[in-house]
Amino acid sequence: MSQIFGIVGVFDRPEAVTDAAKHLRSLGFRAMDAYTPYPVEGLDQLLRPQRRMMLPLVMFAAAVAGAAWGYFIQTWDEVLNYPINVGGRPHNSWPAFIVGTFEFMLLVTIAAGLFGFLASCRLPRLYHPIFNADAFGRASVDRFVLCVEARDPSFEVEHLRRIFERFGAERVAEVPA
C-alpha cells in the first residue's frame, strides 16, 4: 500500500485517549501524539515522560538580561555618554532608573516567552501531515485524536486498528503522508 503518515483513532472522551495512550506505551509504541480540543491533564507527560520544560528557565534568563539591558541603557545615557546637570540631580539617579529597568525587563521576558513558545512548538509551521486526517477537523472542536506514526518500528495498521476499537474509538483511519 502507499506511503502513510500514521493511523489515528478518534475518541469522544479524553479519558479514552489517555487509557489508549497508556496501553500503547506499555506495548512499546513511542512515535505517537494526541490532538485534543483543550489541554488534557497529564497527557503530555504520559507521551513523553522524560521531556522537561525549558521555557520558564528561558523566560527567567530573559528577565535578567532585560533588566540588565534596561539599566545599562539608562546609565549609558545619563552617566557615561553625556552627563548633564539636570535640575541639580546626580548623574546616576538610580531610583529614577528603576521604572525603565522594570519595564524593559518585563517586555523582554514576555517577548522571550512568545518566541520561545513558538520555537518549542516548532511553529509557525503551516503544514503538518496530521491535517490530512479527515477526522482531524474535529480535533479542535469536540473530538480527541490519538495518532500513531508510521515511523514507529512496531507500526502495524491492523493491530493498532483493533487496539483503538477496543478502547472505544468511534472512528479509526489511516493518514496519508
Added chain:
Amino acid sequence: MTVLIDLPREAPVVGPGVTLRSLSEEVSNRVLLPNTPRWWWIGFALGMALLLTFVVQLIWLFINGVGIWGINIPVAWGFAIAEYVWWIALASGGTIVSALFFLTRSPWRSATNRIAETMLLSAAPCAGLLPIMHLGRQGLFYWLFPYSSVMGVWPQVRSPLWWDFVCLLCYILMSIMYYYTGLLPDLATVRDLARTRWKQVFYGVLALGWHGSARHWRNQQTVYAVMSAIMAPMVISVHSVVGLDFAGGITPGWHSTQFPPYFFFGAVISGTALIMMLTILVRWGYGLEDVLTGYHLNALAKVMLVGSVMLGYAYVWEAWGPIYGSDVAERTQFFYRIFGFYAACYWGKIVLNIVIPQLLWLPIVRRSEVLLFSISAGIIVGMWLERFVIVIPSLSHGYMPSYWGVFFPTFWDWAALAGTIGLFLSLFFLLLKLVPIVSMSEVREIVAKERSR
C-alpha cells in the same frame, strides 16, 4: 435584553445546554458566517463616523498645531492628557480581568477575558495616540526612544514622561503578545471550521499551524501562566507610572504620594465598567446568554463595587491631605477644586463613581442588565470627569496667584474626544468580526468539568 436574570444560589458558569460542539460553533460562526447582524453594522458605522471626525481633527491639528485646543499657560495640559489617562485606565481594566483573575483561577474569567483583551487592544491605541498628538512638535516624538542618534543626545530618563512612554510602549507590545498566545488555539478552531477558501487561508496563517497536540497544549499552558504572572504586575506598574506623571511634578494637586494606587483603583473600576458594558452588548447581540451567563455579570459587578469602594478611600485621602496638611497652595488648590470654577466636575465624579455604584450591594441590581449597563456607563463618564479634575483645576490654580487662569475646551478638544471614541468603536467592532469573542479552549475545559460533575 432580559430585564431580570434569574440567578440561583450556585449558578452554573455555563448554561446547561452547552456542549463542546455547540460552544465551538456558536462562537466561531459569529466570525465565519457571512450574515452580519444589523446592530453590528450600526455600531461599526457609528465608530467609523466618529473616526472620520478624528481624522479631520488630526489634519487640522497638524496644520495649525496644538494651539487649536483651549490649552494655555498655566493650563498647558488639557483634554489630550486627561483623556489619555482615561483610555489607559480603561485598557488596563482589560488586563486586570484577564491576567489578575487568571492567577486567582476565577472560573468566570474564562468567558469574559477575550472581551476584556479585545477591549484592551482597541483602547490602547487611543491611549497611545493622545500623548503624541498633544506634543508641540508631534513629528519628533521618536526622540523619546533610547537610540543613538546623530545628535549624540539621549532621552532624559529621570522624567516621569519618559517612564510613561516606556511603560505605554511595553504595555501595548506585551498585551498584543499575551493576547496572541491565548488566541492561538481558537484561531485553529476557526481555521478548522472555516468553509470558504480565503477564510481557511486567513485563519490558517494566523493559527501558524497550531494542531493542539499534547505538547502544544503543555507549552501553551505553561507560557500563558507565566505571562499572566508577568502581566499582572505590569498592569499595576503601568497605571502607577501614569500616576507618577502627576505625582512626579510639584504642582499643587498633583504632588501626592497616593497617586499610583489611586490611579490603579480608577483603572480597576473603569476597566471593569467598560467590560461590563461590552459583555452585555455581546451577550445580547450574539445571543450567547448561556456562555456569558448571569454568573459573569454578577462577578464583574462585584469587582466594580470593590473598585468603587477603593476609589472612595482614595478620594477621602485626596481631601484629607490638603485639609490636614500645612501647605497653603495645596489647600487653596483643593478648595478651588471643590468650590471653584470646575466644582461641578468634582461633585460629578463623586456621585458617578462612588455614590451610585453603592447600589451594587443589592443583588437585585446585580441581576438587572439595564441597571448594570447604566451604572457602568455612569462610572465611565465619572472617571472621565475624575481625570479632568486631576489635570485641569490643579494647573489653573498653581503657586503663583498672578498666573492663575482657566481653561475652556474648544470645538477641537471635543473633536479629539469623539475621535478617540470612534477609533475605539471601530477597532472593537472590527475585532468582534475577526476573532472569536469567547475563549473557546478555556470554556471547553469548564464545559468538560461541568459535564464530569
Added chain:
Amino acid sequence: MNTALVLSALLFLVLLLSVWVVPVMGYNTQQRYQPEQPVPFSHKHHVAGLGLDCRYCHTSVETSSFAGIPPTETCMTCHSQIWTHAAVLEPVRQSFATGVPLRWTEVYRLPDYVYFNHSIHIAKGIGCTECHGPIGDMALTWKWPTLYMSWCLSCHRDPAPHLRPLNQVFNPFWKRTPDTPSGKLLMAAYHIHPETLSDCGVCHR
C-alpha cells in the same frame, strides 16, 4: 532552522541598521557636497600654490564669529594686475565694475539655532583644517565633515587631540611632530575647561 527564531533575528537586524547605518550613509551626511560657484575659486591654487594666508581673505576670522567672505575688491587687488582678461574671472570684474556682489553658494551650512564662533576656536588653537579638512588641497571647496552634532561633540568633549600651537593654526598642512607639545599641555596653556564645552548653551541660544 526554526522559523520563529529566524524571524526575531531579522527584526533585530532591521532595527540596528536603521539606527546605526542609515544616518551615516552619504545621502544623509551630505559629505563631499560641492556646489557650483560663480567663480571656480581654488583654495589649492591660492593656498598650496601661492601660499596665501587664510586671513588675507577671511579677515575677521580672529575677531568675529564670522570668518568673512572677501569683498570683490580683495580679489581685484591681485586680479587687476594678473589674469586681467581670464574668462573665469569675468564675474569678479563684472561685480567690481557694477558694484553688484558675487553670489557664492554656502558649503558649510549650520542650522539657524547653532551659533558657531570662529574667533574663539582660532584663539584656542583649533586649526582651520580641523573642520574644513584638506582645504588647502581643494580645487573646488567641498564639505568635509558631516556637521552632525555628534561630530561637533566629539571634539568638544575631548579637545586635546585637536589642539595645535597658535602659530600653526592657519597652516593647512600642519602635522603633529614628536616635538609638538602634547594636547594636555596645550589645553592647560589655553585654559580650556573641556567639561564646560559640551554645555548646550555653548552653541544653542
Added chain:
Amino acid sequence: MSIAHRDYWRSLEELAESPGFAQLVEREAPRFRDMLGPLDRRNFLRLMAAAMALGGLSDCGPEAEPRQLLPYVEQPPGIVPGQARYYATATTRSGFATGVLIEHRMARPVKVEGNPDHPASLGAASAIMQASILELYDPRRAQTILGQGQIDSWEHLITALFDRREQLLARGGAGLRLLTGAVTSPSLRAQIALLQQQFPAMRWHQWEPLGRGNERIASERMLGRPLDRRFDLDNADIIFAIESDLISNVPGWLAYARQFAAHRRPDETGGKMSRIYAIESTPTLIGAKADHRLALGPADLAAAMRYLAAITGAGPQDWQQTPVADAAWLRAAADDLNQHKGRVLVHAGREQPVEIHLLADAINNALGAFGQTIRLIEPVAPSGSTDQSLEALVGDMTAGRVDTLVMLETNPVYDAPADLDFTAALNRVPLSVSLALYADETAMASTWLVPATQEYEAWGDARAFDGTITIQQPQVRRLYNGHSPHELLAVLHGNTLPIDYQLVRDFWQNETHQRGIGDFDRFWHEALRIGIVENSAAPTVTATPNASALTSLQAAEKPVPGVQLLFREDPLVGGGRDVNNPWLLETPRPFTRLTWDNAALIAPATAKRLGLGIGDVLEIADHGRKVRAPVFVLPGQAADCITLPLGFGHTAGGLGADIGFDAYRLRTSAAPWITRGATLSRTGETYRLATVQGHDRVAGRDLVREGTLTEYQDNPDFLRRPETDQSLYPEYKYPRYAWAMAIDLNSCIGCQSCVVACQAENNIPTVGKDMVLQERIMHWLRIDRYYHGPVDNPAVAFEPVPCMHCEQAPCEVVCPVHATVHDHDGLNLMVYNRCIGTRFCSNNCPYKVRRFNYFGFAERDDRPPESWNPEVTVRNRGVMEKCTYCIQRIRHAEIEADKQDRLVPDGAIQTACQQSCPTQAIIFGNRNDRDSGVARRKASLLDYTLLDELNTRPRTSYAALIRNPNPKIGDREA
C-alpha cells in the same frame, strides 16, 4: 500678526477686502512658493514631512536648499561682519529728546539702548523708547504721498507748493499757517524763524494735546515768567506728590526715577530713606511707591492742598478752619514737611489745575524748596503767545482766513478738543499739507499727505528736559521714502532739492561759527559720537517767587455731587502717538494689567454703587458727545472719579486703528483734564478686556516680603526665614561663573521698560488680543502687581518675574528629552531645537515663567525679517521658551574674555532688562565674585527668594520691600 489673525476668522467676503488679508497672503505666500518649487526627491520628502506636520523633522537630516553668501564689493571701513556697532541719536516725545544708542548688526538697527552720557537717559530706556525700533520698521507706516487722496509724487507736491508760494509771497504770507507740536529743535526753530522773515504775515501755531499749560501759567503767576523746572531729588528727604508724574512722565523722568530710587534703598543709603506722601485721584507710579497715600477726588484734593498750605504757612491761616477729610493725616504730613524745610519737594502732576500748581509752588516757596530741590531754567520748548494757540488757528480757519496750512507731525483731527471741531475747520482750508508718520486722521483729511521720516531715518536735532542738545543722525537709509520736517519747511523757503543732512549741518556750521567754536568737523563728529552737544545744558536762572500769588485764588469751589471724568494719558501709547506699536499695545499697563485696549477706570465703591462690573460697556455722554467705553474696576481710584485714558480709538493710521475708545471726543478746550456733569448709562453690553494678571493678591503665599524702615533698623534680619536649604542631592559646584540676578522691590516702579526691552532683545513675538485672552502672552519677563490692604486704597507692590534659573529646577527634571538643562555657569538653559513640546516643564514651574509657541507666533509676526535680533533664535511653532538671562550677551562676553584668558569683569554683562531699567532695580552678575554688584545685593539681609519652601534654589532673588511710614500716621494696613 494680531490684525491679521483677528481678521482671519471673519466672513470670507469681509476677509477679502480687509488689509489683514493682503498681509495674510503676503505672509503665507513664501510657504506655498517653496512647496510649489521644483519637487526633487528631497524637497518632496520635506514637503510630505511638512504636510504631516512633522515640524522639526525638516530641521535635521539632509540639508535644506542651498543658501547664498553675498560679500561686499567694497567693504566699508570699521564694519566687521558678525559684530555689533552702536550709533548715538535721540528720540523725542512732545519735543523733548532722550538720548539713545542704537545697536546695529550687519548695518541694520536692531535694538535701542539708552545713552549713558545723556542726562535724560543715563543709560535707561523707557518702554516707548525701546519700542521705537519697531516703529522704524513698521510696514503699516504711510509710504506714499497722497494728493487729494490720489497717489502722487514729491515733485507734484513741490510744484503745488511753489505755485502757492508765489501768491503767498505777493501777500506777505497772509493766510499761511504752520501747525506743529512742541518744538525744541534749534535748527527747526531757525527754519521757522527764517520762514517768518520771508512771510511776515505767516503765523506759527503749536498744539500739544497733553501739554503742560497749567504748570506754565502757574509759574507765570508765581515766578513772573514761564520757566521750566529741574528737580534735584538728592536733596529731597520728603516728596509730597499730588497725582505727580515725576517718575512716570515728566520730561527727564528716567533720570528722576534713578535719583528717586537711589534714596529708597536703605542698604545702600546707610539706613536713610526718603519719605513719599501721595494724594491723587487716580493711581500713579509714585503713588504706588508712596509711604502714605490718599485717594482724593479733585475737590477734596484742592481742599486738602489749601489746608496743607495753611499749616505750612504758605497760605492764609483761616484755610485751616474749613473742615477737610483726613485732617490728621494732612497735619502729620505738614509737620513732617515743616521739620524738613529746604529738603522737601511738592510736585503736582500736569493734569492738576492752575490752582493746585500755585498752592504747590507756594508750599515749595514757604518750605524753601526753590533753589534747593527745584532749579529753574529758561523754557526748553517755549510755547508762543495765546494767539499762537490751536483755538486761534481754528477760529481763523472757520473764518476762512487760512488758505495754506502746513502741519508737521501733529494730528489735531484726532486729538484737538472736541468743542473746536477741527475737522470742519480743516475742510475750509483750500491747501493743507500734513507731514505724518502714518496715514492718520489729519493726514487723510488734508489735501496733501506727506509720509514723514521716522526719527531714525533723518537728520535733525532736539533738546532734552535740561536743554542739552542732541544732533540726531539717521540709522538707516529711509525705508519708506519719507521726508523730514526740515525738508518740507525748506521747500517753503524755496529750496527745490532739500537734503536734511545739508540743512542740519549748515545750521550747526554757522551756529558753531557764532558760538566761536573753531574746529567744526571736530565738534560735529564729537557731537555725533557721544550723542550730545557738550555743555549745551541750559543754565539755571533765579526768579524770586511771588509770595502773594495765592491771594489771587478765589474761594474754594464746593465739591459737586455726581461722577466726574478725568482725562489722563495712557501710560504706554503717548496720547495716541504710539498707538500703532504692537509691543506697546501688548505691554500690560502697570495697574490694570490691561493689553490691547483702554477702559474707563472706576473705583470699586463707585462701581458697586452704579452696579458696574469689569467689562460692562458704559455710554458716557457730555454736551451731546457720546463715547462707549468698557469699565475696569481699579482699586486705589478715588471715589466718583472715572479715568478715561487718552490715545486710543483711532479711526485711521496703522495697527492702532479701531482699538479701544477715543476719550478725546469728550475733551473740551475749556476743561482739558476734567469734566463734571457727564451722564452715564449702562448699555447692557459687555466687552472682553484682555488683562494678564490672574489674581490681585498673594493669597497667603510668601511672594512679597514687606516691612518698615524702623522695623528694619531695630532688627535687620526681621524678614529672614530660618535657612531651609538642605538637600538629598550632592551639591553641584560652579567654580568659574555663577550667573545670578538680584531684583530690588524698593526700586522697581513698575514702568514696564524691562518688559519691552526683553521683548526687543529676545525676539519675543506679539500674539494679539485674542491670544492674550487665551492666556498665551509670550513676555519672558512680567511685572506682577500685588495689592494688599483696603480695596479702595491698597498698598501696591510691583514684582518683576523673570526665570528664576533654579539650581534644583523642577522644569528640567520632567523634560523627557534634555531640552532644558543646566550648564556649568548654573544657567537654566532652554534648547529650543531639542524641545518637542510636552509642556510638562511649564506645568512644573512654580513661578510660571515659561511660555509656549501654541502657534507660529514669530512667523505670523509681520515685522520685516531684518528687524529680528540675529543673535537670538527665532522660535518656531510648538517649542517652549523662557528668559535665558540674555545668554547671547553672556556668551559674547565669555568668548571675548576667554580670548584674552581672563574672567569676565563685573558689569561687562548687562541683561536687556537691567540695561533699560531707569532705577537700577535689576542687577546681574557673577555671584562667585565677592564684590560684584549682584553679590553685594544678595549679601543684604533683605534678600529673599520666591517660594523658597520648595527648595528650588533660585538664582534670581529679591530685596524685600521697605517702606518709610510716618510714625504719627497709623499704618494704613496692619
